[in-house]
Structure formats: structure tokens, C-alpha cells
Amino acid sequence: MADLTRRAFELADYYRTPVMILGDGMMGQMMEPVVFPEMINPDTLPEKDWALGGASGRPSRIIRSLLLDPAVEEEHNWKLARKYEMITRKEVDYESYLLDDANLVMVAYGTAARIAKGAINMVREAGLKVGMLRPRTLWPFPSKVLNDIGRVVRHVLVFEMSTGQMIEDVRLALEGRSNVHFYGRPGGIIPNPEEVARVISSHYLRFDIAK
Amino acid sequence: MKQVFKKPRLIKPNTFHYCPGCGHSIIHRLIAEILEELDLAEIAICVPPAGCAVLAYNYLDIDMGEAAHGRAAAVATGLKRALPDKFVITYQGDGDIAAIGTAESIHAANRGEQVSTIFVNNAVYGMTGGQMAPTTLLGQNTTTTPGGRVASIHGNPLDLSEMMAIAKGSVYIERTAVNNAKNIIKTKKAITKAFKVQIDGLGFSMVEILSPCPTNWKMSPIDACKWVDEYMTKIFPLKVIKDLTDTGKKDAD
Structure with a gap:
């Protein structure tokens, strides 16, 4: 659980996608020694050219899921489909x-x-x-x-x-x-x-x- | 020649999609003017609502990030805590903040989050076609209360701002309107003050703005502005609901 939770955050950051952890109820009712994995260096994470932080010295940014132009929406959905396809190929564990x-x-x-x-x-x-x-x-x-x-x-x-x-x-x-x-x-x-x-x-x- | 009027720099050159007589475009303009006057444009991040004003990012030239319906206060909390030097505002309608988002809004206020909320109250769900909102007045006709809202069936209009004022971390809460020039000027003062609360790090601030929705109220824009005065302000009186800015302290301190 400790390993996979760390991994979940890394994957969410890498793919910019929600990651869901399904922990079973036993986890809350048992104790075991845990060795936490090494912290990763945040500098190795992908650059976030989409992140909000104030439009200082750059054009303003918008984070949204609402795309009202049907052509733009479909292209976005194809982009997501390609991402899911890549995850399916690379992240089976x-x-x-x-x-x-x-x-x-x-x-x-x-x-x-x-x-x-x-x-x-x-x-x-x-x-x-x-x-x-x-x-x-x-x-x-x-x-x-x-x-x-x-x-x-x-x-x-x-x-x-x-x-x-x-x-x-x-x-x-x-x-x-x-x-x-x-x-x-x-x-x-x-x-x-x-x-x-x-x-x-x-x-x-x-x-x-x-x- | 002296220039006495111009388009604010932070309003993008797009045509507003809002209906004639809608209050959103006025409020957008006020926010753009104030961000410019307080020199906040380059550090401002706004979380727009689900509703007509989600498209605020087509008009306000600052960083904007959508939240799921009602979750603006939660997203704003994360933004402000991760980026404490930035200026974070939420822009929410009554369906957004007073119905689906009540829980996170109350708790953000109670925690004294250093964010400012613009709460636009038009007494209906506007974008989806004028259904009853928690803020709908008793007797008001909506598509889901065709005979008028009845307290015993639909509950009473919710005083969201008064609820937010009870929360100990809120510092400044005022209710204004944008149905005439005088109220618009008062609204600008109120938003300016709310923004200064965040700049000074005092806690949570919010301005509730009564805003006409002529399309869903099925009135002319002029009648809608009158209706705000004659009916809405009787239930939602225009006033400073809470102001702890003089003490410089939250209730909780």
C-alpha cells in the first residue's frame, strides 16, 4: 500500500491523469512494519507548462475540461484515447x-x-x-x-x-x-x-x- | 484629449456570450478593473464555477482553472496553500456555492482560507434553464416550481452569506447588487475590500452580488433590475454582514 500509493502519485503526475487506489478494508485493521520507498527528486518530473501560477511574463493559462467546439472536443478525446492506450501498454503491473x-x-x-x-x-x-x-x-x-x-x-x-x-x-x-x-x-x-x-x-x- | 473611459486591460477582446441584462459581464468588468488597480493581474488565479460563468476564462485575461461543480473553494484552498504568494479568487453562482458546494465553501470559510469569493446570486440555476435554486424566493416561478416556490415543499431561501459569516475564519462578507449604477459602485468597493483582506492575509472574504437574470426570470432587463430591488433585497438585504477587518483578527484568534 505504501509503495503503490507513492507510485500512484508519480503516475498521476507523469500522465496528468487521475489514479485510483483500491485499498481493502483489512488495511485499516492490521499492523505491519513498513519501509517507505526513497523520495524521488521532483526535478525529474515532467515540466508543467500548463500549471497555474499567475500570468507573469507569459500569456494567461486555462485549465478546463469543457470544450464547446465539437471538433476541438473530439480531437481532445482522441488525445485522451492515445494516452489511455499508452497507459494500457506500459503500466500493467x-x-x-x-x-x-x-x-x-x-x-x-x-x-x-x-x-x-x-x-x-x-x-x-x-x-x-x-x-x-x-x-x-x-x-x-x-x-x-x-x-x-x-x-x-x-x-x-x-x-x-x-x-x-x-x-x-x-x-x-x-x-x-x-x-x-x-x-x-x-x-x-x-x-x-x-x-x-x-x-x-x-x-x-x-x-x-x-x- | 483626456481619456475618461476604456476597456480594462484584463478583459479579452471577445464578445460576451451572456444574455442582455445579465449581471455577469458587469461583475467581470469590475474584477478586471480591481485586479488592475491593485496590481494583482500577474499573480491572480481564478476558479470559475459550473454555470454560465464557467466561460469567464474567455473574458478575463488571467490564469483560470475549472473546478468540478461546487468545488471551487476546495480547489482554491489547494492553490493558495501550494502558492501562498499568489492571489486566489473563486467566482461562483448560487447553484454552485449554495447547493452542491455548500460543504466545501463553509469549511473553507471556517478554516479562514486566504482566498476571496465572488458569489453571484441570481436566485435560479441559470445555465440549465432556470430551475429552482436554494436561493429562489418563496412564490417565485421557476421551471421546477411552476406554481411558485412553497416553503413546506421546497424549503426556504437559503441565507448562504449569513451561514458563511457564522464560520469563525471568515473576516469580511458583504452583500451588494449590480442592478443600478449606485449599487455597481458599491459592489466595486466591496470587492476591492474583499481582495485587500486577502492581500493583508486576514482570512476568508466574500462578496455576494445580487444579479439580474432576465432570461430565466422571463422579464425585460429593466424589469429584472427593478425586481432585484422590489423582491430580492427584501429576502437578501444589501449590507455588510460581517467585518472584522478593523480588528485585524479572525474570530478564531
Whole structure:
């Protein structure tokens, strides 16, 4: 959270775009040691030839989103589209965990990903080859890497501390390449790794994944 | 030959889009004149509202930055705190400051933010076609109160300036009008004083200006100017609502 919050400000400054941080509720109810990242040198940030500060020795500036000329508005929207395209290309961020030999891949984010990691470590000891993809950015979504996983892995298990907010993104990214399963709990009781390990094991049995 | 009248340097050579008889163009001119007279043009930053006057940046030749509807006081707070040597004003309508933006406006005043607010009250939502605003008078016909505003259904006209005066960080609040020459001169004095409050670092200052909207009031410009006197000032009396400039102190000090 500390790392990503710093990163969010840097990205917002670099692209001049809003960045939204989705922190889950657990963050407010837990304590862990934190090492803050190094401060960056503000001189390395892009020059702001748009910033307001009084029209002294230069023409006055306007910051606005209202463009009443339809042609100007459309050109501006194309400019934004090019920016979003660049962000989609350059800013996808994810963690892969034990993917190399996996025949079941979990997709989880936030606290659920931490729990999933514990569960994966347990079932690995029992010989189940399970890995995980943890999207750090929900937009841009790591669709390409997930699609590539779909070429070699037949079963993907989405695990969320919700009733399924990411499952559609996962299905879209996989384009039907893998079977998508879901396990989620809607907030209230925090699932533990043992419980998720049992869910993984039952999927192995039910879908005969080990074969 | 002595020049006795000219276009202020800070008014861009664009044709005003405002309706005939609208008060905005008068108020723009006053702001341009005062910024020039107080030598603030090169450090001034203005946050315009959502509404007809968002296009103030087509007319005022100073740095301007749009805020989301009602959030001018919050944006101005950020500008002034990041750039304390600059001169920051907000320009807001009654729909902007007295409805969607009430929370951030009250709190900016309460914190004593060193910004000056121009609050243009025309008793309706002008740009969107004359719907009822919090400031609409009882009995006043609008597109959303076709039988006239009724207190038991629509609530009473909101005394935003009086609310802002209760906030401890506000230093100077006056209500004026631009419906005749005498009131325009008084308005200019009031805005000048509000701007000086910021220059002297005393705290938050605001001038509420009753401004005719003949189009949405469905009146001639002359009748609209009369309506300000006959009806609006009865509910929103022209007066200094709060003035702590003599003490040089905020309530909070």
C-alpha cells in the first residue's frame, strides 16, 4: 500500500491523469512494519507548462475540461484515447507466483492474494501444482499475461473477498481458453489459508486437474 | 484629449456570450478593473464555477482553472496553500456555492482560507434553464416550481452569506447588487475590500452580488433590475454582514 500509493502519485503526475487506489478494508485493521520507498527528486518530473501560477511574463493559462467546439472536443478525446492506450501498454503491473509448472492458476488481489499464497504453500507440500497471478493494476488489467496462461493451463480459480467483482475481467481476458472457477466470501468473516486450501483440493478432485 | 473611459486591460477582446441584462459581464468588468488597480493581474488565479460563468476564462485575461461543480473553494484552498504568494479568487453562482458546494465553501470559510469569493446570486440555476435554486424566493416561478416556490415543499431561501459569516475564519462578507449604477459602485468597493483582506492575509472574504437574470426570470432587463430591488433585497438585504477587518483578527484568534 505504501509503495503503490507513492507510485500512484508519480503516475498521476507523469500522465496528468487521475489514479485510483483500491485499498481493502483489512488495511485499516492490521499492523505491519513498513519501509517507505526513497523520495524521488521532483526535478525529474515532467515540466508543467500548463500549471497555474499567475500570468507573469507569459500569456494567461486555462485549465478546463469543457470544450464547446465539437471538433476541438473530439480531437481532445482522441488525445485522451492515445494516452489511455499508452497507459494500457506500459503500466500493467502484476505479481506471478509459482506459475511455471502450475496446472491450476489462482487469480486474486489484495488481502485475498495473501491468503491464497498461504493456501498455495500448503497444497504445494501435498504435491498440487498451483500458482497464482496477482493483478496489482486492475486497470490496465493484465489481460495478455492471463491470456497466455490460458494457452497452457486448463483451470483458473478466481478467489475474491467479494461475491465476484473480478471474475468477468478474468473471463474476458481468457477468451474461453480455460475453465474459470470462482470462490468468494462477501465480507464479514475473513477466510483463512486452510479453508482456501480445502477449496483448491476439492477443485483438484472434482475436475481431475492432476491428470 | 483626456481619456475618461476604456476597456480594462484584463478583459479579452471577445464578445460576451451572456444574455442582455445579465449581471455577469458587469461583475467581470469590475474584477478586471480591481485586479488592475491593485496590481494583482500577474499573480491572480481564478476558479470559475459550473454555470454560465464557467466561460469567464474567455473574458478575463488571467490564469483560470475549472473546478468540478461546487468545488471551487476546495480547489482554491489547494492553490493558495501550494502558492501562498499568489492571489486566489473563486467566482461562483448560487447553484454552485449554495447547493452542491455548500460543504466545501463553509469549511473553507471556517478554516479562514486566504482566498476571496465572488458569489453571484441570481436566485435560479441559470445555465440549465432556470430551475429552482436554494436561493429562489418563496412564490417565485421557476421551471421546477411552476406554481411558485412553497416553503413546506421546497424549503426556504437559503441565507448562504449569513451561514458563511457564522464560520469563525471568515473576516469580511458583504452583500451588494449590480442592478443600478449606485449599487455597481458599491459592489466595486466591496470587492476591492474583499481582495485587500486577502492581500493583508486576514482570512476568508466574500462578496455576494445580487444579479439580474432576465432570461430565466422571463422579464425585460429593466424589469429584472427593478425586481432585484422590489423582491430580492427584501429576502437578501444589501449590507455588510460581517467585518472584522478593523480588528485585524479572525474570530478564531
